[in-house]
Amino acid sequence: MIVNRLETDKVRELKAACACLFSEAAAENESFLDSLDVDMVKRAYRRNARVHHPDMNVSTVVKDVTSDRFLAIQRSYEVLVTYLEELRPATGVALSRGKIIAVGGAKGGIGKSIIAANLGIYLASLGLKTVLVDLDLGGSNLHLYLGYRALLRSSINDFLKKRVGSLSDVMVQTPHGPILIGGDSSELGSANIDFMKKVKLIKGINAIEADCVLLDLGGDTSYNILDFFLQADHGIVVTTRDSAAYIGAYHFLKAAIYRKLNRLTGMEARSGKDLKDAALERYIHQATMSDTGSKTINELVAAVRNDRPEYLAAIMKAVWEFNPCLVVNRVPQGVRPEEVAGKIQAVAKKWLARDVRLLGSIGRHIDVERSAVDLVPAITRNPAGAFAGEIAAIGNKLVTG
Numbered sequence: 001m002i003v004n005r006l007e008t009d010k011v012r013e014l015k016a017a018c019a020c021l022f023s024e025a026a027a028e029n030e031s032f033l034d035s036l037d038v039d040m041v042k043r044a045y046r047r048n049a050r051v052h053h054p055d056m057n058v059s060t061v062v063k064d065v066t067s068d069r070f071l072a073i074q075r076s077y078e079v080l081v082t083y084l085e086e087l088r089p090a091t092g093v094a095l096s097r098g099k100i101i102a103v104g105g106a107k108g109g110i111g112k113s114i115i116a117a118n119l120g121i122y123l124a125s126l127g128l129k130t131v132l133v134d135l136d137l138g139g140s141n142l143h144l145y146l147g148y149r150a151l152l153r154s155s156i157n158d159f160l161k162k163r164v165g166s167l168s169d170v171m172v173q174t175p176h177g178p179i180l181i182g183g184d185s186s187e188l189g190s191a192n193i194d195f196m197k198k199v200k201l202i203k204g205i206n207a208i209e210a211d212c213v214l215l216d217l218g219g220d221t222s223y224n225i226l227d228f229f230l231q232a233d234h235g236i237v238v239t240t241r242d243s244a245a246y247i248g249a250y251h252f253l254k255a256a257i258y259r260k261l262n263r264l265t266g267m268e269a270r271s272g273k274d275l276k277d278a279a280l281e282r283y284i285h286q287a288t289m290s291d292t293g294s295k296t297i298n299e300l301v302a303a304v305r306n307d308r309p310e311y312l313a314a315i316m317k318a319v320w321e322f323n324p325c326l327v328v329n330r331v332p333q334g335v336r337p338e339e340v341a342g343k344i345q346a347v348a349k350k351w352l353a354r355d356v357r358l359l360g361s362i363g364r365h366i367d368v369e370r371s372a373v374d375l376v377p378a379i380t381r382n383p384a385g386a387f388a389g390e391i392a393a394i395g396n397k398l399v400t401g
């Protein structure tokens with residue numbers, strides 16, 4: 001128990017903070033402090049601040065009382081967050097760049113969610129605060145792969161429909177290490193989010209305080225899925241050796257880079273005031289979306305260099321910054337994952353001018369099939385098994401770069 005290792009004054013200070021933000025009973029329950037995390041404190045702070053903020057009260061007398069109460073709430077928040085952040089073990093482990101990992105691929109049933117769930121468990125086991133987000137809004141099942149048979153108490157829909165104020169309000173601490181933001185596709189319309197909701201969701205994801213945020217995507221190339229994928233610092237495209245899967249993987253890569261280029265100039269351009277040029281917009285659109293057959297990225301770059309050299313640097317930057325990688329899943333014995341990846345890499349090099357790295361491969365495992373039935377994550381059931389080793393190899397590459 002943590003309190004046994006703390007100075008009496010510190011215990012008193014922490015208990016007072018718990019009493020202020022939660023309740024007297026929580027403060028007196030010594031295991032409550034052990035179970036506390038920063039997100040719980042933030043939620044409690046927001047709950048209290050909504051009621052006790054001085055601006056919520058018009059009367060001066062009440063205002064004075066609430067001011068004191070509000071100051072106590074702020075102080076309690078600082079005490080608990082500082083304590084929890086100092087407590088977190090300094091593992092020294094971090095992802096090689098950025099915190100967001102997206103797992104995508106333009107086909108269903110190829111193992112995206114299985115990989116996301118088990119990779120999340122592995123990264124959490126390294127000491128990284130890991131949040132898994134189910135962004136397969138029309139086919140959410142990530143919670144199942146983390147052992148939740150029933151629907152979750154709250155889901156991403158509660159955030160999108162403003163039933164809660166923040167993504168941290170729908171976070172669930174799973175027993176396997178990662179925190180889960182689950183989906184609920186049983187709610188009609190959950191898959192069809194409009195532009196504003198998508199922007200809200202992306203903003204919320206970027207604001208998650210974690211070492212690692214893993215996004216499990218649906219299996220198609222809709223704009224929403226591509227935009228989630230493009231948010232990631234590490235984009236993983238999953239394939240299997242089936243023709244439909246590796247052709248789908250290439251289509252996914254192509255759709256993602258085309259989307260990225262079109263967003264440079266379109267209405268969703270983020271930094272692109274200087275790229276707001278109707279002629280350039282038309283130009284990129286024609287090169288990537290024309291019915292008469294699209295250009296290769298190299299042809300597009302050459303044409304921009306020739307006709308619109310002022311935009312060359314921005315176009316090149318967008319292309320260079322597109323660095324997704326591949327994971328070949330369900331590889332049967334005797335099949336080399338490099339061969340499967342090689343087919344995608346060759347076309348990506350020729351048409352998209354990108355070297356797509358093979359991040360790792362996973363065999364076909366009975367363990368994994370079983371985990372989809374009994375809902376015990378394969379990496380947890382058999383941490384020394386072949387599947388766990390393959391997931392660890394992928395996780396370690398994300399950490400070391």
Ligand SMILES: Nc1ncnc2c1ncn2[C@@H]1O[C@H](COP(=O)(O)OP(=O)(O)OP(=O)(O)O)[C@@H](O)[C@H]1O
Binds near residue numbers: 114
């Ligand atoms: N390495 C593997 N070995 C054996 N079976 C696997 C493996 N990976 C995935 N599977 C099987 O494939 C099924 C589908 O996996 P999963 O749900 O992760 O696919 P998905 O790509 O997320 O699909 P969707 O796009 O429909 O969400 C699982 O039920 C599991 O049985």
Ligand SMILES: [Mg+2]
Binds near residue numbers: 141216217
């Ligand atoms: Mg899935």
